[in-house]
Amino acid sequence: xxxxxxxxxxxVAPFPEGAMLFCYTDGITEMENxxxxxxxxxxxxxxxxxxxNAIDMAQLHERMVYSFNEFREEIAFNDDVTFLSxxxxx
Numbered sequence: 001x002x003x004x005x006x007x008x009x010x011x012v013a014p015f016p017e018g019a020m021l022f023c024y025t026d027g028i029t030e031m032e033n034x035x036x037x038x039x040x041x042x043x044x045x046x047x048x049x050x051x052x053n054a055i056d057m058a059q060l061h062e063r064m065v066y067s068f069n070e071f072r073e074e075i076a077f078n079d080d081v082t083f084l085s086x087x088x089x090x
Contacts, residue, residue, distance in 0.1 A: 015088045022048055027079035033072050043071075057085055 015021065024044070031039040047067050054060035061083075068081065 017088055017090055019088045020048075020052065020085060021088075022083065022085045024083040025080055027077060027081040028068065028083065030079060031068065031072055031077065031081065032075060034075050039068070039071055057087055060085065 029039055029041050029044055033039075047064065051060055051063045054063060064083065
């Protein structure tokens with residue numbers, strides 16, 4: 001789509017075995033429930049901390065989606081909700 005993306009910085013980051021990288025769009029942190037409460041980065045961080053020991057990434061993803069749906073109840077998503085996670089193994 002773009003010839004050049006000047007705002008992207010390339011680099012290398014060491015990740016120890018067992019570390020997890022979780023990338024997400026702002027549709028997750030800006031998700032609202034029927035009371036007008038926003039999910040927010042802190043709630044996302046707590047959710048990840050609580051489920052960091054999921055058996056595998058599929059289980060983690062199921063728990064994440066369940067928690068998002070439980071939070072928003074019947075309120076429709078008002079933005080895209082996308083995430084990508086990676087767990088470093090040997």
